Amino acid sequence: MTFASAGHETASNLSALLAGTIGFSLMTANIVLATRPRGLEQWMGGLDRVYEVHKWSGALVLGLIVAHTQIGFDQVEGVLPPGSLS
Known part of the structure; x- marks a missing residue:
């Protein structure tokens, strides 16, 4: 869906x-984990497990943010890349 809606055909644009x-999306799920929903806590096997998933998903989010900002957008046929200030 992201590829079709953005209209970019290069692998670096798709990756970013x-x-x-x-x-x-993962950050949204991480915020839900931080609210400690009782049903989810029981389903995951306790608060310690929820904290562990929250910690590792936060680390993954940080890695994805760095990847998103470091992967260059290629300009395709005069179209400005998303988030471009030019």
């Missing part, structure tokens, strides 16, 4: 867009 999309 996917890293941003997955990172944003």
